Amino acid sequence: MEHPHLDPPVRRRRPPTRRGRLAGAGAVVRRRLLVAVPVLLATSVGMFALGAASPIDPAKQYAGAAAATATEENLAQIRANWGIDDPLPVQYLRWIGNLFRGDLGWSTSRHEPVASVIAARAGWTLLLVSAALAVVLVTSLLLGALAAYRRGGLLDRGLRAAAYAVQAMPVFWLGLAAIAVFALALGWFPAGGLTDVTATGTSWADVAHHLVLPVAVLAVAQAPWFLLFVRDAVVDSLREDHVLAARARGLPGRTVLFGHALRTALLPFLTLIGTHLPELVGGAVLVETVFSLPGLGAVTVQAALGGDFPLLAATTLLTAAVVLTGNLAADLGYAAADPRVRLDA
Template sequence: MERLKPRGTRTAVFARIAAVRALRFVTLLVGVSVLAFVLVLNSPVDPVQAYIGADVNVTDEQLARLREYWGLDESPIEQYSAWARAMLEGDLGTSTLYKAPVAAVIGERFWASFVLMGVAWVLSGVLGYCLGVVAAFHRGRLADRVITAYSYVLSSTPAFWLGIVFLVVFAVLLGWFPVGLAGPHGVPADEVTFAQRLHHFVLPAATLSLIGVANIAMHTREKMTDVLHSDHVVFARARGERGGPLFWNHGLRNSIVPAVTLQFAYFAELFGGSVLAETVFSYPGLGSTLTAAALGGDVPLLLGIVLISSAFVFAGNLIADLVNAAIDPRVRNRM
């Protein structure tokens, strides 16, 4: 019988994955940009009216000049083509809310959101995996029932509601943490100390971290339970393996790959939760900026953040595929 030939080296597999994903990434950006542009055009918010606000002294002639200046008097296809050409040249436009280039606004707010989501992503993944392992090893007992009930409650809890609860309890009633912002009110950003930033950072990070624990905990619990009931683990138990050695020798390798995949796929939910959490805590990140852009009719900024968030979610899925291919040869051979 002829031996099966390997489908290629690890480098070749990764190169093939990267090429396919690059094509999908371009297609995704085009589709998202078209959809977002159509939704903005059909939005009830008028960008010109949002820009001038309550100024009643603006004449119809001035309004017409503003529309002409921004190209709003052109057809939708012409507007999208002009915006797409500028975007390909690296120009995302100018924010009407912040009176600054969209790229500069996004760059300034991106790192605040990146740190918040990064910390929440790591904490939720580690805590969720540990809780799932503990629940599986104590299935049916008190620890399992508590972790399962905790996960079910959190999985149905909106991020904004949990954030409001944290504000009421820890900021208003107990006074342990500030109500919002990324630093003390009225203090210039370059004068805010690390301790002050950390003090303002705790509640938003805790909100996002706890929301993300539920899915990874329950998924790990089920996967680890399957592993513990497999034949090779039953044989290992018969040899006397228990607790830590059983987990390190058999449980970790078979449960970590699905957990990694699920955690990277959590990027989309993480960004959505970040929008709500940042709005509740007035945290100056991309989430609260996206909300302000939508309410203020800032079309260039809104479209720019939508594209950045799409790239962020796509990157999470791509990293998950590459990590799985690196960890598990079976996954690599199917690609």
């Protein structure tokens, strides 16, 4: 017997799998590469123009202490060997051509290839940034979620006040204060460097002991942004229907907070990580300088003060490439975590 008044069964559309959500990842990567090329070119042109406008004579810088007694003929020979007197477009095209061949140039301040300087120091900068970012993520997620769960309470007010206060403190001031208190006054940690002065080798235990203060300072300087973001995101998430339903079912507060509210707040948190990379890298430059760490930050400051254009241009381009890659990774991670986001849309 037929029942015409009954509607046919509705087929529910299955949510896309993670592989399906990332189906357009290749197209997104290609589009980002098309955007990254002009960005990197504009960055290189700007750095080249600043280097050309610098009053520092690269020939005298390359000669070092011998420049005080060098004749003008010797300096002119150095300029001719390096092509400094060539027109600016010719110098730029030659630099670009060498860059595509893997030749980053010669560091005039350190008297060694730029590629060697970066290869020897990039790992330490990556270690510092990665360790600080891990500390920031763990602490901001935990404290931000707890502050949101107890919003308006003593913990919430105290964390927000501390976050606003730390935001007003420069990174180098935090570093100097940490050295004064924990290194000089208390003697708990070294004031700088990666190993003790009397050390004959490099051990991971010694390096970890020396990195405690730099990592802590960089993490504290960057934590307020993440902590306040997580706190506000979790506060909004606690008002959503699925979280209220979890509470109504009598689930424990810990399960509601970390299993439901925090998971929803994590999605925009991924985007914040990608957009905050420039601030993190800039903070690492100052921290490495304050704590005398042999990373890219310290040599970048030295290159800027000494007019070492080849080294400064290479580190600037590398930083720009890392930031662009981080933003792309954050977008891909957002699409992988949120079933509502499709990259091929």
